[in-house]
Amino acid sequence: xxxxxxxxxxxxxxxxxxxxxxxxxxxxxxxxxxxxxxxxxxxxxxxxxxxxxxxxxxxxxxxxxxxxxxxxxxxxxxxxxxxxxxxxxxxxxxxxxxxxxxxxxxxxxxxxxxxxxxxxxxxxxxxxxxxxxxxxxxxxxxxxxxxxxxxxxxxxxxxxxxxxxxxxxxxxxxxxxxxxxxxxxxxxxxxxxxxxxxxxxxxxxxxxxxxxxxxxxxxxxxxxxxxxxxxxxxxxxxxxxxxxxxxxxxxxxxxxxxxxxxxxxxxxxxxxxxxxxxxxxxxxxxxxxxxxxxxxxxxxxxxxxxxxxxxxxxxxxxxxxxx
Numbered sequence: 343x344x345x346x347x348x349x350x351x352x353x354x355x356x357x358x359x360x361x362x363x364x365x366x367x368x369x370x371x372x373x374x375x376x377x378x379x380x381x382x383x384x385x386x387x388x389x390x391x392x393x394x395x396x397x398x399x400x401x402x403x404x405x406x407x408x409x410x411x412x413x414x415x416x417x418x419x420x421x422x423x424x425x426x427x428x429x430x431x432x433x434x435x436x437x438x439x440x441x442x443x444x445x446x447x448x449x450x451x452x453x454x455x456x457x458x459x460x461x462x463x464x465x466x467x468x469x470x471x472x473x474x475x476x477x478x479x480x481x482x483x484x485x486x487x488x489x490x491x492x493x494x495x496x497x498x499x500x501x502x503x504x505x506x507x508x509x510x511x512x513x514x515x516x517x518x519x520x521x522x523x524x525x526x527x528x529x530x531x532x533x534x535x536x537x538x539x540x541x542x543x544x545x546x547x548x549x550x551x552x553x554x555x556x557x558x559x560x561x562x563x564x565x566x567x568x569x570x571x572x573x574x575x576x577x578x579x580x581x582x583x584x585x586x587x588x589x590x591x592x593x594x595x596x597x598x599x600x601x602x603x604x605x606x607x608x609x610x611x612x613x614x615x616x617x618x619x620x621x622x623x624x625x626x627x628x629x630x631x632x633x634x635x636x637x638x639x640x641x642x643x644x645x646x647x648x649x650x651x652x653x654x655x656x657x658x659x660x661x662x663x664x665x
Contacts, residue, residue, distance in 0.1 A: 491640055
């Protein structure tokens with residue numbers, strides 16, 4: 343800066359001398375003006391450097407904030423057990439690797455997928471492959487599973503009866519109203535001998551729950567099959583004789599301790615894959631740094647131990663990859 347000012351000053355003074363060869367007063371005036379101009383230039387330069395330094399100081403926290411934001415993973419989940427597992431086990435595993443986990447809790451099965459599709463979430467964790475595939479097809483979503491975490495056995499619950507044998511003919515039995523979980527509930531009723539089959543449910547769009555209620559071959563006891571939104575089944579249980587309820591909603595309503603399941607699902611290898619709850623991301627983001635970090639953390643030994651110690655069989659670890 344000083345060298346530049348010297349050159350400018352020298353040039354100005356030289357020009358003044360050349361212009362004032364015939365008049366001494368003009369030369370003195372020009373030299374004074376040059377000094378003033380040089381001082382102004384130096385002041386402006388100092389002010390510019392000060393502003394630049396201040397801007398850099400202000401930009402530093404913003405850059406750090408952006409960097410921190412890139413290390414944040416936002417996951418949508420149902421409350422129990424999904425959000426509990428994320429907050430009480432996965433969060434610390436990710437923190438040890440330099441990641442921040444934010445859990446967004448949803449009470450239903452629809453918004454976690456639409457929120458992920460729209461980019462509000464980095465991932466979600468609440469659903470089976472069957473439900474995911476059905477939602478992709480029916481709602482035009484573009485989501486894919488990356489890591490299996492656990493199985494929640496669906497159970498048959500009742501506030502009126504203490505065993506399956508007590509359920510009378512013609513009893514009203516609730517099932518989830520979405521296709522995948524509805525069929526799952528009906529298959530549980532078949533598995534436990536309450537139905538002989540599910541008839542054409544799931545294969546014929548004209549064959550509804552009402553059709554099954556009237557189908558004497560598939561439903562010899564004449565049970566009234568009532569589809570309801572899955573999350574509402576625990577609340578509707580007092581008005582029903584029994585209901586097939588997903589494990590997360592049963593746990594959320596504390597049913598295992600207040601009204602223990604009359605019976606729960608049994609699984610072979612095929613059923614285990616079908617009933618595993620997966621971490622899901624948008625298509626094309628399966629191998630992103632965030633997705634891989636989340637998958638590794640949620641399938642860690644620490645998370646397996648938390649599931650086994652906390653739920654004692656009502657939630658079962660199932661660390662498998664989607665097929």
